[in-house]
């Protein structure tokens with residue numbers, strides 16, 4: 001029998017999302033940033049909220065956009081760009097933040113997170 | 124006809140470069156090429172070796188790939204040291220076999236010199252040359268506290284930086300009386316020493332080590348000839364390099380008196396079938412310990428083997444420009460003034476830590492050499508004067524004096540001859556660059572790809588860009604001023620688009636005039652333009668996602684993700700009651716409190732969710748936002764003025780408050796500051812501000828476009844003896860003209876310097892209304908002033924906007940990563956630990 005290691009959590013509602021920007025939620029795996037990009041497909045992304053360069057929980061507060069077609073968020077502190085798809089830092093691909101599956105079910109926003117691991121513990 | 128054998132011994136930087144050059148020649152088809160490398164890894168960039176400690180891997184540093192070697196039919200033998208050359212049989216010997224050659228290339232580089240000191244072979248006595256050395260240093264550093272570098276030259280200092288970055292307390296021990304004795308003189312060496320010691324690396328000069336023995340507190344102890352000693356856990360020897368000429372010696376090739384394989388201008392040794400290039404070669408009694416001359420030798424030899432009778436190595440420039448432990452150091456040509464009749468001009472600013480020396484010819488016409496410590500700003504210009512023998516200007520000292528002393532304009536790229544070397548690593552001249560541009564290259568990236576310029580040490584990047592921009596402009600090619608990949612426009616063009624087309628949102632602008640979805644460059648720029656033109660609340664739904672976090676949350680983000688709060692204190696005047704409120708609020712939220720350089724009070728350490736609560740209290744007490752986060756008015760500094768000061772001739776505080784209230788909230792390309800002084804003693808330091816006002820007995824003198832900060836600039840006197848109304852109207856107009864025409868993040872000082880026609884033109888536009896813009900500018904300013912709102916007031920009163928300040932939308936908890944400590948009685952974030 002395989003044990004389930006991830007789980008979907010209802011973390012906020014659609015009305016909490018801010019178009020073209022991010023919000024932070026607290027999950028069993030630590031802080032996660034959810035971005036809502038209504039003019040793009042897909043329009044929802046979830047990545048770790050913890051910025052590995054400044055060691056602060058701030059990524060949801062960065063500016064979103066695209067670089068050469070890749071959807072990214074720029075850290076508000078030292079401005080590195082992280083891919084919203086893969087979490088990879090565009091300036092230094094040896095650095096990556098965790099990414100999570102996210103979906104909307106009715107009014108609820110659901111994120112799939114590991115059962116225990118803290119998101120900000122992954123460098 | 125069967126192929127001849129070409130053997131290359133040494134797979135280092137120069138050996139690899141030779142292969143790159145040679146396989147591109149016709150002659151390559153005639154040879155079967157075999158390469159021997161003693162190191163187990165493919166040639167890598169030794170110049171950037173230290174980056175290995177910063178996280179780069181061998182793959183990052185590698186100069187080629189195994190596939191490239193295979194594609195070019197290069198028979199690569201790594202981890203195989205050549206142990207002998209049999210010149211009669213024309214073959215070389217390795218532990219794995221013998222190999223015949225028709226032509227043999229020695230590119231064996233050099234090895235670090237380890238001074239003959241008792242105990243120098245102990246464990247933890249290491250050198251700094253190969254990746255393997257660095258692995259050993261890292262291992263040794265792991266359980267040590269202190270590290271010593273023997274040798275205070277260029278490489279020694281680089282090694283010291285590495286030890287520091289490994290967390291060791293680093294020392295440099297130098298035999299000579301100063302650091303970098305080859306490149307610097309006493310004053311330069313002394314300044315470098317001071318700066319390096321400030322960074323926490325201890326420097327010991329005039330120390331001769333006599334023995335290395337067991338230590339007491341550390342693993343080792345170094346005894347010096349003056350009976351002093353130093354304890355350390357590891358020692359890195361960096362006391363110079365010696366050419367690796369062992370094979371040449373044992374096979375009877377001609378060797379220099381102090382080592383090095385003697386070569387002629389074609390890079391051939393005393394045996395016509397054996398050649399030597401790179402650091403192992405001795406040309407004209409000289410060894411070249413830099414990579415650029417080695418590359419030139421490699422190119423020469425590749426040409427010569429391809430039958431080019433003109434190919435010749437004619438020496439190389441050994442000028443260097445580097446950043447050692449973050450300190451700029453430059454040395455050009457005859458830095459010590461050893462040429463007959465040479466004289467020097469020196470500039471030594473001990474306070475700001477800048478030393479510059481020019482060595483000029485007896486007749487004062489040519490630059491022979493130079494030394495720079497602390498700031499390499501003039502390096503490129505000086506190098507061009509020295510290398511190209513360009514005649515010095517009438518007052519050559521201007522080249523090294525700071526700009527405010529009436530000093531040097533840089534030598535424009537236009538003034539350089541076609542033979543001027545732009546990139547010494549890849550031997551690219553200005554003529555080469557013009558050549559590829561004429562052949563169709565239209566941008567910097569293209570020129571780089573074609574010529575390889577600026578792909579070596581990177582030191583020439585700024586100069587290359589200048590030359591390329593200048594040449595493109597001369598040919599009528601427009602140099603891109605696009606703000607980013609999403610808009611093919613400059614800020615000024617975007618400003619016009621927004622205004623003329625009445626565009627009110629970012630989405631509309633990018634849909635109609637741009638592409639993609641935007642980024643952290645164009646979004647805040649457009650937000651600032653929209654704010655200037657329409658002045659809507661920055662948290663309005665259409666704008667909120669465009670701003671930098673400071674604007675979005677109307678506070679300045681700190682290094683740990685918390686924010687600072689700076690309420691406006693117009694003119695620096697504040698009542699005791701308001702002071703008490705600031706104190707009470709700071710106490711309640713445990714905020715670190717500091718008086719700023721702008722005559723107001725900064726409260727640090729508020730979390731996102733605390734911001735609206737705190738502002739609610741401040742607003743109730745009569746405070747307004749201070750826009751410390753915005754590209755907008757910061758403060759109007761003032762002195763006490765005529766109300767109290769016995770010298771004051773006007774009410775400077777009154778005027779400062781009036782001006783601060785007038786311009787607060789205006790969004791601009793960059794922040795701007797004003798100051799008002801009550802008399803000519805200038806206690807408000809108005810001449811260092813974007814707009815400086817100084818009282819006269821008839822009214823006010825106005826100064827414009829000053830700057831403190833990174834590159835201070837004295838403001839220019841713009842108009843004199845203005846009445847209150849004249850003063851305000853003049854500032855209104857200059858400010859509005861700036862806001863409309865400046866580039867993104869361009870302060871007024873830089874704006875003016877780039878404004879065609881300069882100060883005179885600005886006077887014509889503003890004081891004489893040459894463009895007939897005056898009324899329009901007045902009207903625009905009036906509209907901005909009329910629509911002012913305290914952004915924080917609007918935000919705290921609007922429950923929807925307040926929602927944005929939740930730390931986690933599903934959880935009330937405060938950010939768990941923030942860790943605090945107490946210092947001098949106040950709370951602050953703990954220093955970086957992770």
Ligand code: SRM
Pocket residue numbers: 679680681687689717718719720721722723724725751757758794796811812829830831832833834870
């Ligand atoms: C708080 C303060 C330092 C202090 O404790 O005294 C300060 C703090 C910062 N300054 Fe400053 N500057 C402060 C006075 C100054 C001054 C002195 C003055 O205004 O008289 C200068 C030189 C004068 C000038 O601007 O010409 C100054 C020149 C800068 C610069 C360089 C600007 C330039 O054009 O060279 C920057 C960087 C920038 O803006 O790009 C900067 C940027 C910053 C930032 C915003 C850096 C950042 O992004 O985090 C700091 C924000 C701290 C915070 O969170 O509040 N700060 N800064 C001062 C706030 C004054 C105020 O009440 O608003």
Ligand SMILES: Cc1cc2nc3c(=O)[nH]c(=O)nc-3n(C[C@H](O)[C@H](O)[C@H](O)COP(=O)(O)OP(=O)(O)OC[C@H]3O[C@@H](n4cnc5c(N)ncnc54)[C@H](O)[C@@H]3O)c2cc1C
Pocket residue numbers: 132133134135136137138139159160161162169170171172173203204205206230231232233251252253278281367370400401402403411412413414415417445580
């Ligand atoms: C830390 C550091 C920083 C530097 N910074 C700069 C800088 O900023 N600017 C600059 O211009 N220069 C710099 N240099 C110098 C630059 O790296 C050298 O000039 C350049 O590497 C010389 O190239 P080379 O091919 O002659 O020698 P190397 O790169 O040393 O290559 C020689 C190779 O031959 C191999 N070899 C030797 N004998 C044999 C044998 N018998 N059989 C097989 N293989 C053999 C060696 O193992 C070595 O791999 C720096 C050097 C170091 C160590």
Ligand code: SF4
Pocket residue numbers: none
């Ligand atoms: S000088 Fe630098 S560190 Fe100090 S407050 Fe200004 S920006 Fe920050």
Ligand code: FES
Pocket residue numbers: 545546547548549576577578579580581582583584
């Ligand atoms: S001078 Fe080194 S890359 Fe151009």
